Amino acid sequence: MISGMASERGSRKKEIGKKAARIVLSACVWLAAWQVLSSVVGKEVLFASPYATFTRLFSLLGTGDFWLKTLRSLLGITEGYLLGICGGVLLAVLTACSEWLYAVFKPMLTVIKTTPVVSFIILALVWLQKESVPIFISFLMVLPIVWANLATGIAETDPQLLEMARVYGFSKHKILRYVYFPSVLPSLLTALTTAIGFAWKAGIAAEVISTPRDSIGAQLNNAKVYLETADLFAWTLVVILLSMAFERLIVFLVGKISAYAAKEGA
Amino acid sequence: MDVTFWDVTVRYGEKAVFSHFTHTLSFSGVTALMGASGVGKTTFLRVLCGLEKPQSGTVEGFPARFTYLFQENRLLPWLDTLQNVALASDEAAAKGALEAVGLGAELRAKPAALSGGMRRRAALARALAHSSEFLLLDEPFAGLDECLRASLLPLLKTEAQRRPVLFVTHDPREAQSLGAAVLELHGSPAGL
Numbered sequence: 314m315i316s317g318m319a320s321e322r323g324s325r326k327k328e329i330g331k332k333a334a335r336i337v338l339s340a341c342v343w344l345a346a347w348q349v350l351s352s353v354v355g356k357e358v359l360f361a362s363p364y365a366t367f368t369r370l371f372s373l374l375g376t377g378d379f380w381l382k383t384l385r386s387l388l389g390i391t392e393g394y395l396l397g398i399c400g401g402v403l404l405a406v407l408t409a410c411s412e413w414l415y416a417v418f419k420p421m422l423t424v425i426k427t428t429p430v431v432s433f434i435i436l437a438l439v440w441l442q443k444e445s446v447p448i449f450i451s452f453l454m455v456l457p458i459v460w461a462n463l464a465t466g467i468a469e470t471d472p473q474l475l476e477m478a479r480v481y482g483f484s485k486h487k488i489l490r491y492v493y494f495p496s497v498l499p500s501l502l503t504a505l506t507t508a509i510g511f512a513w514k515a516g517i518a519a520e521v522i523s524t525p526r527d528s529i530g531a532q533l534n535n536a537k538v539y540l541e542t543a544d545l546f547a548w549t550l551v552v553i554l555l556s557m558a559f560e561r562l563i564v565f566l567v568g569k570i571s572a573y574a575a576k577e578g579a
Numbered sequence: 580m581d582v583t584f585w586d587v588t589v590r591y592g593e594k595a596v597f598s599h600f601t602h603t604l605s606f607s608g609v610t611a612l613m614g615a616s617g618v619g620k621t622t623f624l625r626v627l628c629g630l631e632k633p634q635s636g637t638v639e640g641f642p643a644r645f646t647y648l649f650q651e652n653r654l655l656p657w658l659d660t661l662q663n664v665a666l667a668s669d670e671a672a673a674k675g676a677l678e679a680v681g682l683g684a685e686l687r688a689k690p691a692a693l694s695g696g697m698r699r700r701a702a703l704a705r706a707l708a709h710s711s712e713f714l715l716l717d718e719p720f721a722g723l724d725e726c727l728r729a730s731l732l733p734l735l736k737t738e739a740q741r742r743p744v745l746f747v748t749h750d751p752r753e754a755q756s757l758g759a760a761v762l763e764l765h766g767s768p769a770g771l
Contacts, residue, residue: 476630477653480646481667481709491666495657 358542366546373547378527386447386529387555390516393448397455397508402501404456405463425457434519443523447530450519451512458508459501466500467493502567509563513556580606580640580713580743582627587636589622596622597633598768606713606743609735611754613747614764620747621650623764624715627745642712650717652702654690660701661686668708676708677701679734681727695722703731707738714738716746720753732756 344363351362361369373379408415425433433453437446470493478488520530521537529548536545587600596619614620625631627638628645654663660682664673677683680700690698699722706716716735720728736757738744745762748754754761762771 473649473651473653474655477649480630481705482644483666487666491655491658495655 358540361543361546365543366550369543370547370550373551382527382529382532383551383555385525385527386517386520387559389444389447389520389525389528390451390512391559393451393453393516394455394508394512396448397452397512398459398505400452400456401459401504402463404460405467408460408464409467422457422460425453430454430515430518431522434522437519438523444525446523447516447519447525447528451516454511454515455508458511459504462500462504462507463497466497469500470496498571502571505563505567506560509560510556513552513559517552580642582606582638582640584626585637585639587626587633587638589619589626589631589633595768597626600636600768600770602771604762606745608739608743609757609759610743610745610762611748611757611759612745612762612764613749613751613754614769616749618764618767619769620764621717623769624717624745624747628713628715644711645713645715646706646709646711648702648706648714648716648719650721652690652698654698654701654705656690659687659689660693660704663690663701664705664708667705668710672708672710673704676704679707680704680731696724696727699723700727700731703734707734712742714742714744716744718747718749720748728753729756 347363351357351360354360357365404418408418430450434446434450437449441449474492474496475488478492483491517530517533520528521534522530524531524534529552532548533545536542536548581603583603584597584600587597588595589597612620612623622631624647626633627641628647629638629641630647654660655666658666660677661670661673664677667673668676674683674686677686680703682697682700682704685693685697685701688697690701693701699720703716703719706714706719719735720731723731732753735744735746746759751761753759764771
């Protein structure tokens with residue numbers, strides 16, 4: 314039995330090693346492609362090389378300013394993301410409860426989905442202080458995703474189970490906890506992970522246009538204005554890494570929620 | 580318990596399952612509802628307890644608190660057997676009912692881990708554990724073998740001492756062995 318466990322551990326280590334090797338190989342291929350491309354272009358101002366980008370990134374990492382700007386952007390986008398989730402859940406519940414409310418809010422969903430995000434950013438600049446624009450834009454991108462996914466989940470809740478719950482006298486709380494919540498959980502979790510990328514992309518775009526003080530977007534804008542392409546690449550890399558880390562965190566939390574729900578029976 | 584169908588009409592598209600159906604039925608003990616497939620037995624049960632509204636007519640005298648074992652098991656797939664049954668009653672009653680149907684060893688199993696027959700028995704246990712004034716069972720022994728049917732039939736007789744039991748069956752021997760009154764639906768639109 315002990316030897317069996319040891320061999321299982323060994324094969325798991327091997328699998329992890331293989332996965333790491335694949336990631337390293339993939340990273341090397343793309344870094345090499347990046348290097349070749351920048352060499353072909355031959356001008357750092359047009360296409361920064363990996364060396365220039367990483368040198369700039371490491372020099373940024375050593376400054377307090379970098380962490381302040383990153384933290385502010387992270388907090389703003391997270392705030393918009395969380396508000397979008399709350400708004401989406403609220404709207405999904407309201408529109409599931411009343412066809413009238415659905416009819417009232419449905420055009421809003423269509424408008425948000427089809428309007429170019431830049432139009433909202435410009436409008437938000439007129440309506441709000443520039444520090445609030447990225448929060449509002451992230452909120453606006455997340456809201457329809459959560460709303461649409463959750464509304465679909467609620468609508469697709471098995472009517473036979475709902476009828477059973479009524480016949481067996483489940484309280485409203487029990488119907489929510491044991492019938493609706495587990496039914497909509499997969500759609501909600503999909504929405505939460507899908508919305509992260511949108512929140513980051515739109516939030517940073519809003520920062521670039523609104524240039525709030527101490528934000529990643531403002532740095533991207535500065536890099537554009539002063540043609541500091543290595544800065545542009547370095548900050549873009551930061552956004553990508555932050556977005557990936559944020560997504561990993563949400564996937565981790567979602568996994569925990571799913572595991573807890575499965576353990577608790579809902 | 581007397582229940583009256585007043586001029587009840589139920590249609591599905593062009594097909595009239597019941598047309599101006601008027602009857603007063605007296606329920607006590609066990610009653611078996613029989614009839615050919617598709618004659619309207621499930622519709623009869625659903626209209627009787629108010630789960631389905633007829634296009635016209637009314638049903639009077641049926642209690643508001645009833646238990647219905649659906650033709651489908653309708654177990655919550657994310658809950659285990661005990662949780663499924665306990666949601667309709669309490670844990671002690673749920674354990675008792677599950678033991679009575681022979682699922683005492685499967686309390687923590689989720690529906691997906693049970694066989695078709697076990698799921699049916701879990702649904703039956705939920706109906707038995709749920710307290711109400713009337714027990715409606717739509718083909719309670721569907722998918723169970725002869726031996727299991729024979730062992731479960733006495734449970735209906737015990738239940739009938741607490742509340743009227745109306746169950747749908749295709750097997751006249753089940754009705755006979757319980758000494759059940761028989762309602763037979765026939766024809767189209769259906770009549771008794």
